Amino acid sequence: MADSPALDVLLPLDSAVRHLAPREDEAELAALFTDGPAGGVHVRANMVSTVDGAATGADHVSGSINGPADYRVFRVLRALADVVLVGAGTARAERYPPLDVPHGLRAVRASLGLPDQLELAIVTASGELPDSLLDTDRPPLVLTTGSAPSLDGLRSRIGADRVVVADGGLPGAVDPRAVVAALAERGLSHVLAEGGPTLLAQLVDADLVDELCLTWSPQLVGGPAGRVTHLPTWFTPARSLTLAHLLHADGVLLGRWRVARLGA
Numbered sequence: 001m002a003d004s005p006a007l008d009v010l011l012p013l014d015s016a017v018r019h020l021a022p023r024e025d026e027a028e029l030a031a032l033f034t035d036g037p038a039g040g041v042h043v044r045a046n047m048v049s050t051v052d053g054a055a056t057g058a059d060h061v062s063g064s065i066n067g068p069a070d071y072r073v074f075r076v077l078r079a080l081a082d083v084v085l086v087g088a089g090t091a092r093a094e095r096y097p098p099l100d101v102p103h104g105l106r107a108v109r110a111s112l113g114l115p116d117q118l119e120l121a122i123v124t125a126s127g128e129l130p131d132s133l134l135d136t137d138r139p140p141l142v143l144t145t146g147s148a149p150s151l152d153g154l155r156s157r158i159g160a161d162r163v164v165v166a167d168g169g170l171p172g173a174v175d176p177r178a179v180v181a182a183l184a185e186r187g188l189s190h191v192l193a194e195g196g197p198t199l200l201a202q203l204v205d206a207d208l209v210d211e212l213c214l215t216w217s218p219q220l221v222g223g224p225a226g227r228v229t230h231l232p233t234w235f236t237p238a239r240s241l242t243l244a245h246l247l248h249a250d251g252v253l254l255g256r257w258r259v260a261r262l263g264a
């Protein structure tokens with residue numbers, strides 16, 4: 001925890017600024033993220049952006065635009081999830097390993113009745129996932145289509161029970177609603193969507209996201225990087241967000257917004 005910064009609570013404005021010093025168990029910080037409605041499925045997205053809106057830096061991954069404050073919240077949000085959900089583009093680009101509950105955070109997780117193991121779920125049409133994820137004793141859940149060329153290969157490689165066909169309306173594409181429903185069927189109802197922009201946009205468009213945690217990194221990077229949502233069409237209607245809190249450390253702003261669900 002030595003390189004973890006203290007976080008200032010800037011909002012809500014009706015509370016005095018508090019400083020959340022790093023703590024081994026992160027109980028205070030976790031409490032800021034555990035006031036959601038009890039029961040049911042909850043989808044929380046966690047992303048990082050530069051101040052000029054880029055979802056990556058020049059390295060084409062998020063590693064160059066995040067930092068210790070973002071990492072503090074990132075770890076806590078993982079500890080509060082049953083499953084981390086990503087698109088295959090993110091799993092490949094960010095070199096996702098099999099996931100463990102972040103060190104020191106098992107107690108906060110247990111206090112909320114969450115299971116010992118943190119699952120990783122990956123959405124893919126191609127089935128092209130890194131060997132390092134598939135050839136382990138803890139492979140991810142793979143959510144794919146019935147027409148995926150590698151369907152049989154995936155089933156024999158990681159076990160048929162780890163491969164979920166989640167077809168929807170569009171041929172060759174996984175239906176985000178079927179993804180969230182399939183996770184919930186497995187008891188994975190606290191979903192942490194870590195992107196990428198393509199999958200997150202579909203989750204929002206399908207009215208599945210309850211909450212967005214977004215870190216603004218105090219950088220301008222220019223370049224061709226996309227934003228944290230990527231969809232060829234506009235969200236119709238645009239989704240309204242309500243700010244739940246805003247944290248700050250060394251110029252990094254970390255917001256938590258509730259997303260208005262159209263169906264609510």
Ligand SMILES: NC(=O)c1ccc[n+]([C@@H]2O[C@H](COP(=O)([O-])OP(=O)(O)OC[C@H]3O[C@@H](n4cnc5c(N)ncnc54)[C@H](OP(=O)(O)O)[C@@H]3O)[C@@H](O)[C@H]2O)c1
Pocket residue numbers: 046047048049054055056060061062086087088089090091093094123124125126127128172173174175176194195196197198199200202228230
């Ligand atoms: N700033 C941040 O917080 C953040 C977070 C995550 C990622 N990133 C960055 O974002 C970039 C990746 O962006 P991305 O938009 O390509 O990521 P992505 O959404 O993680 O991956 C896109 C891939 O996911 C699969 N996929 C998504 N929706 C699908 C659907 N409905 N049906 C079937 N498959 C589907 C496809 O995989 P297949 O190609 O295998 O079919 C697709 O090519 C990387 O540079 C990464 O570093 C940034």
